[in-house]
Amino acid sequence: MSSSATDTSIGLAKPEGWNRPPVIEPDGDAELLEVAMGPHHPSTHGVFRMDVALDGERVIRLKPVFGYLHRNHEKIAEGIGYLGSMPFTDRLDYICPLTNNWAYALAVEKLTGQEVPERAEYLRVILGELTRVQNHASAIGFLIQEMGASGTPLMYAFREREKILDLFEELTGARMMVNYMRFGGCRVDASPAWLDATRKVVAGLPGFADEMDRLLSGSEIVMARTQGVGILRPELAVNAGVTGPMLRASGINYDIRKVDGYGIYNRFNFRVPLGDHWDVYDRYMIRLLEMRESIKILEQALKDIPGGPVMDPKAKIRGFRPKPGEAYGRIESPKGELGFYLISDGGPNPYRYRVRPPSLINLTVLEDMALGENVADVVLIFGSVDIVLGEVDR
């Protein structure tokens, strides 16, 4: 697969129904076994169910069932003001609250045309990339845990995640429910001591990436369990709206940080890693490589961060009423494309507030990847999608 975007074979004529999951027939007149995996299955990362039909060990059908964590986040947001939804966005993807804050702030800024001060943009990039590192670290840890390596890699990942969460706590006051970004900036400024502490943590991250790489990438068991499993073809990945590391593991060069260049991402020098086998191992490897690229961005941002305010002091954030209109803003969250769609009717509350959840839409292709595989591999394929149920069910 070439890395240039123009010669991918997307958009060419395909036979009818090419983007539906294939129908797999059981061998002979074997009786199918229907298993409900979940909602309380240790591998589902929360309350999520897969209704699987099995012929022996082979998956014949798979239907995901959602909604156990549904609280109608969108309806709640339409009943309160714009700022009132900011803390609730933390609860969507609770592993990466800061990128959720950022996406919502970006959508509102698109709607109102507010400018963000330079220092706030740098802080957003630093926090967003720290979030990406800790998300990818724990995603790899969970994936290996589901492979049966109980403990060690996950605890290594969580050791690193703790350091990053400590930084979040020092800056925002909370480890996970941060409520940090505001429309047109950030809530509080980072002290020089915090920046020094961050530089120290970032200096230790390449060593952590090397450690994970040495521990896992060449492991015979990891390779045997993941290589050639859960293949997702690039044309289906694009058609099914798959985004994030999953899309890039299928060889499509599409990173919203590069494509939209939102914030100040145009200023940083980083590469977009692409997979060429489209399997679970590629998804693991892409996450590892993206961690290394994030560390590069962090080093550049921590070197260049300017002084100045983090918020326009005249900006009105509380009880403001945007002019009627609509806006769709999106960012590259660690899980994929996180978008917010807002319609304003001139009132203090959004008329329509919509979250485009990457976790839910990446699950569209779960059945396609799992058909014909062994049931034990479904757990791995599901783990390689990297979802959070708070965002799937909203």
Added chain:
Amino acid sequence: MKTVEEIKTAIETAVPGAGVQIVPNPSVSGQHSLRLAPGHAVEVAKFLRDELSFDFLSNVTGVDWPDKEITEKVKVTRTVTKTVDGVETTGEETVEETRKQVQPGCLEAVYHLYSVALKQGPLTLRMRTVNRTDQVELPSLTPIWRSAEFQEREIFDLFGVVFTGHPDLRRLLMWDGFKDHPMRRDYVEPDDFEYEPTAHDDVLKRALAHRNRDQGPGIRDQLAKAGQ
């Protein structure tokens, strides 16, 4: 990136009679949208995917526009005959009248398209149902873009739009027996939760007794008293 006007012209040459309208967006985001006629939507979508390379459907969502009562004041001039001092005079008089008009509501599906091949976007498409009660059908774009599969199911679930041609149209987030559509503006939360006595009631009684005690005897005595 082509402007919406150029895309509209391209669609109209490729699909005659498509009936595409531009919906301007007054906000600073400048994301204008195209409203498709449901009858030709699948053809237009296919054209957008195959010819204009909008291969990536990012976001699909519903919007509810309930019936809206518009009150407008109209100046009406009418001829009035008056009798002043026994003499009839005919004169014209301008009166302000308040007229009420009900604008029928509808349900809307909004699609945000991007192009992965050309790295462009977004293009916003919209489709409207005829009304909000019985004619709520729209053509499904899932056969064109698979990413609409779960999102159209969500709109069916939360707004009640029926997508014809969807391969697997079921509720997504609410359970199957659920009747209403919670994201509609006029949805009223049910008030019929049954009160079920739980094991906590016993504990609660004892806890209340504990709270109301005078500071004299200890909790053991109080519990013994409550047990009598």
